[in-house]
């Protein structure tokens with residue numbers, strides 16, 4: 001097996017995931033990607049100014065590959081990735 005292939009999960013930190021998303025967005029082009037940011041447990045706000053509620057899991061968990069509003073490639077930004085320390 002090639003050393004260039006990294007396993008999914010496990011070895012990637014938040015910074016590496018961030019960079020990977022950024023590269024994906026650059027590759028897709030600014031007008032072709034739509035980032036869905038999880039703002040609450042089941043509410044996702046879209047780059048194109050809409051919001052979508054999912055009952056279970058994220059957009060990718062629900063086999064959503066493109067934004068249903070603007071047609072851009074759906075990039076998922078989960079709540080856990082964007083929040084600061086938020087201990088109760």
Ligand SMILES: [Zn+2]
Nearest residue numbers: 034048067070
């Ligand atoms: Zn969109």
